[in-house]
Amino acid sequence: QKQLPPGPRGLPILGNVLQLSAASKLWLTFDQLKHEYGPIVYLNMAGQHIVVLNTKVAATELLERRSAIYSDRAKCVVPEHLGSLLTVPFARYGKLWQNLRRASHAVLNARVSAQYQPVQTDEAIILAHGLLYDTSVPLLLKIHRSASTIISVVYGKRSLSSLESETPDQTSLDARGLHITNDPLETLSNIAHRFTSALHPGAHIVEVLPILDYLPEVMAKWKRDARRDFQKISGIFQKYFDDAVRDEHERSSLCVSLADGKVASGLTNIQKAWVAGSITVAAVETTSNTLSYFLYAMILHPGIQEEAQKELDRVIGRSRNPTFADIPDLPYVRAIVKELLRWQPAIPLAVPHISTEDDWYEGYFIPKGTQCIPNIWSMNRDKEVYGADADKFLPERFLRKSKEETGSKFVLREEYEVEDGHCSYGFGRRVCVGRHVADNALLINICTILWALRIESKTPLVSLARDAQEKQSKDMINPIPDFQCHFHPRFPEAESLLRSLRDDVVQGRSSIS
Ligand code: HEM
Numbered sequence: 360q361k362q363l364p365p366g367p368r369g370l371p372i373l374g375n376v377l378q379l380s381a382a383s384k385l386w387l388t389f390d391q392l393k394h395e396y397g398p399i400v401y402l403n404m405a406g407q408h409i410v411v412l413n414t415k416v417a418a419t420e421l422l423e424r425r426s427a428i429y430s431d432r433a434k435c436v437v438p439e440h441l442g443s444l445l446t447v448p449f450a451r452y453g454k455l456w457q458n459l460r461r462a463s464h465a466v467l468n469a470r471v472s473a474q475y476q477p478v479q480t481d482e483a484i485i486l487a488h489g490l491l492y493d494t495s496v497p498l499l500l501k502i503h504r505s506a507s508t509i510i511s512v513v514y515g516k517r518s519l520s521s522l523e524s525e526t527p528d529q530t531s532l533d534a535r536g537l538h539i540t541n542d543p544l545e546t547l548s549n550i551a552h553r554f555t556s557a558l559h560p561g562a563h564i565v566e567v568l569p570i571l572d573y574l575p576e577v578m579a580k581w582k583r584d585a586r587r588d589f590q591k592i593s594g595i596f597q598k599y600f601d602d603a604v605r606d607e608h609e610r611s612s613l614c615v616s617l618a619d620g621k622v623a624s625g626l627t628n629i630q631k632a633w634v635a636g637s638i639t640v641a642a643v644e645t646t647s648n649t650l651s652y653f654l655y656a657m658i659l660h661p662g663i664q665e666e667a668q669k670e671l672d673r674v675i676g677r678s679r680n681p682t683f684a685d686i687p688d689l690p691y692v693r694a695i696v697k698e699l700l701r702w703q704p705a706i707p708l709a710v711p712h713i714s715t716e717d718d719w720y721e722g723y724f725i726p727k728g729t730q731c732i733p734n735i736w737s738m739n740r741d742k743e744v745y746g747a748d749a750d751k752f753l754p755e756r757f758l759r760k761s762k763e764e765t766g767s768k769f770v771l772r773e774e775y776e777v778e779d780g781h782c783s784y785g786f787g788r789r790v791c792v793g794r795h796v797a798d799n800a801l802l803i804n805i806c807t808i809l810w811a812l813r814i815e816s817k818t819p820l821v822s823l824a825r826d827a828q829e830k831q832s833k834d835m836i837n838p839i840p841d842f843q844c845h846f847h848p849r850f851p852e853a854e855s856l857l858r859s860l861r862d863d864v865v866q867g868r869s870s871i872s
Contacts, residue, residue, distance in 0.1 A: 361724040364410055366401035367392065374403030380561020383831040384838075386707035386736035389413065393737050399723065405567045408729040409711075414741060418733045418786050421720060422712050426787035431713035433730055436565045436572050437557045440585035442592055445630060446637035447792065448710055449554070455630075462623035462634050463792045466613045472795035475512045476683045479800050481864040482508035483807035484680065488861040490846045491812060491854070498843055502651045503548070508800055509642040510543055513635050514603040515612030537588040539595060544643065550592055551640045555835045557585070562833075596636035597629060613638070642793050644836055645705040646800050651839045652703040653695075653805055656752050658816035658844055659823065663754060664809065667691050668849065670767070671810045677850050680860055681806035683799070689806065690771040694754035696801045701745075701781035702752050707736035707837050709785040738782045756780075811853045817843035 369375040379402065382388040392400045393413035402409040412418040422429050431452035435443065443449035447463050450456035465471070486505040493501060538549050556562060563581050565571040576583045603614035617623045617631045626634065657664045670691040675681050686693065711730040718725045725731070740749045745756060757780050758769040784791035791797070808814070816823065823842055832838035848854045 361726075362722065363408075364399045364401040364720075364723040364725075365396040366403075367396075369403050373405050374407075375409075376405050376561065376567060378402075379404060383833060384707075386734060389708070389732070389734045390737045390740075393734065399720065401723075404730075407567075408726050409732060410725055410729050411732045411734050413734045413737045415738045415744065415782055417720065418738065418782065421714075421718075421725075421731060422733060422786035422789075425718065428716040428718060429712045429714050429731060430788040431715050432789075433711055433713055434569075435558060436569055437563045437581055437585050438554060440582055440589060441554060441557060442589045442633065443554065445633040446554075446640075447634060448637065448641055448789075449558075452713075452715065452788075454625075458623070458625040459630065459634050460788075460792065462617060462626060462631070463638055465622045466616045467638070467793050467796055469795045472799060473683075475796060476799060476803070478511045479508050479803050480680075480682060480807075482511060482800075483803045484857065484860045484864055486804055487807045487811045488857050490808065490844075491848065491857065498654070499651055499839060502654070503643075503647045504544065505650060505804060506544070506643040506647040509639055509646065509796070510547075511612075512796065513613045513639045513642075514543070514599055515614065537591050539591055543599065546595060547636070547639050547643055550595075550636070551644050552834075553588060553592075554640070555644075556833075558835060559833045592636070593629065593633075596632040600628075600632035600635050603635075638793060641791075642796065646797055648705040648836055648839060649699055649703070649797075649801055650804055652837075653699055653801070653808075654814060654844055655823075655840060655842055656695075656699060656702070657809075657814045658818075658842065659820065660752055661815075663695070663752070664814060667695055667809050668813075670769075671806065673767070675810060677852060678856075680856065681803065681810050683803060685806070686802055688767075690758060690767060690769050691754060692806055692809065693771055693802070694757040694769070694775075696798065696805060697757050697775065697780040698752060698754040699801070700779070700783040701739045703837055704735045704739055704781070704783035705837055706783075706785075706835055707734075708835065709733045709735055710789065710835075712787070712789060733782065733786055735782045735785070811849060811857050813847045813849045815845040815847070817845055 367375060367378065370377065378388070379385065389400070389411050390413075392411065398412070398414040398417045400411040400413065402411065412421065432449050434451070435449075438449060444451060444455070445459075447456070447459045450459055482505060486501070489496070489501050489504070490498075496504075537553050539546050540549075561567075565579075565581060571579065572582070574582070576586065600614050600617075603612050604618045614631075614635050617626075617635060623631050623634065670689055671681065674688045675685055681689075709732070711732045714725055714727055714729045714731060717727045738744075742749045748756075755769070757772060757775045759772050761767045761770050784794040784797075818841075823840060830838045830840055848857075
């Protein structure tokens with residue numbers, strides 16, 4: 360007997376469509392379902408089978424051990440008109456994805472990622488300096504701009520051009536269509552938003568009734584808009600790629616490596632341009648989201664901030680900025696990065712994996728074509744794994760007290776030298792290919808900010824927690840609460856040091872010149 364996993368009853372024909380499309384922060388809805396139905400939950404979206412995997416054990420068994428049959432992506436009508444089949448995150452499992460993934464891995468693996476560290480160190484200085492001095496720029500926009508590191512890495516040029524521009528009004532973007540500006544970072548963010556909002560369950564009725572895709576463009580606005588935006592996105596990705604490759608003598612970049620026939624064999628020129636573009640889009644929102652949560656965690660927990668700063672004073676001192684060579688000696692800061700990724704995963708439900716064969720798990724039947732959603736949010740807060748305080752921000756959970764009398768108060772627990780300690784980068788063959796670059800960006804930015812600055816909240820702490828809970832989102836990305844910070848130089852020389860380091864970076868005297 361083919362018994363499906365347990366789950367809430369749905370309506371005839373529609374199944375659970377109404378429950379899912381009405382939900383804000385879908386991961387919280389799934390978290391409640393976990394408590395009612397257990398580690399794996401079945402839902403039905405008008406005939407589409409969905410299985411939510413709520414524990415790491417279940418996700419590892421299916422998405423990693425059985426990854427040969429759990430690595431496809433959903434067929435989504437509107438995102439495909441937008442070009443999703445050419446992107447690494449949303450390409451269907453097959454030859455094209457293998458080529459796209461191989462090329463991305465070649466330019467983002469742990470060894471190659473080390474090449475980007477000088478650029479990342481420079482960008483961290485720019486960010487810390489900006490936090491202290493650019494008081495006219497809204498905080499979250501500054502953080503978002505800091506994700507221009509990835510633009511330096513991918514395209515070989517920094518995107519500092521329009522620090523003064525305002526945050527785009529994301530809610531009005533759909534109405535105006537995809538907004539392309541002169542600022543690459545803003546344009547790439549708009550592209551990211553265009554894809555993620557099209558992917559939300561219930562965003563377009565055609566996803567539930569695919570037969571509607573046979574309507575001609577003139578009768579289907581969503582199709583017309585998506586195809587128009589595909590042309591815009593392709594044009595912009597191709598232009599950025601060609602410019603980067605043309606400037607190859609100025610600065611090495613990921614595009615220059617991709618242009619090399621050996622790295623991206625089997626890919627056409629436009630496919631390479633989409634690899635570069637989709638890597639950047641995947642990187643920008645996720646990294647800046649986690650950095651914003653870092654500031655949020657620091658104002659909520661001044662004691663943790665002080666503990667990290669004591670470690671930085673002891674290891675680095677106050678006469679030079681942190682570098683990647685210091686990271687192994689900074690267990691407390693490394694634990695902060697792990698804890699951030701655990702506590703507030705940027706994509707709490709990852710990207711659904713589609714099964715390509717009928718399968719069984721713990722006696723339950725998982726039909727071929729099921730959307731398997733790893734509920735990273737619940738896995739990262741599993742009380743059986745992390746203890747009763749799993750909801751708290753507590754870097755110490757990754758540490759043990761040092762036995763040595765002098766030196767560090769903490770050491771990273773041995774298992775976490777190799778393990779992430781969270782599931783926020785996803786699973787199996789589709790695991791985040793940019794995780795080394797992401798970890799490095801978070802580490803150096805967090806070290807540099809904590810080394811130079813003391814962070815204080817401008818917003819009363821009580822309203823912070825309430826706003827965070829009330830913030831609504833129908834996006835895949837974990838929404839950032841509204842908050843404001845004061846930044847103060849932590850010691851008298853911090854200001855002059857930051858200023859001269861920043862001048863070196865801007866005038867090209869630093870390591871990336
Ligand atoms: C805090 C930062 C980041 C987080 C939390 C994150 C998380 C994720 C997650 C959850 C997935 C889906 C995994 C799955 O399907 O099981 C993913 C995929 C991906 N990520 Fe990241 N990511 C981050 C940063 C980055 C960066 C910096 C890059 C590029 C430099 C990147 C590139 C990608 C790509 C290309 C994929 C698609 C992989 C595939 O489907 O084969 N990500 N990421």
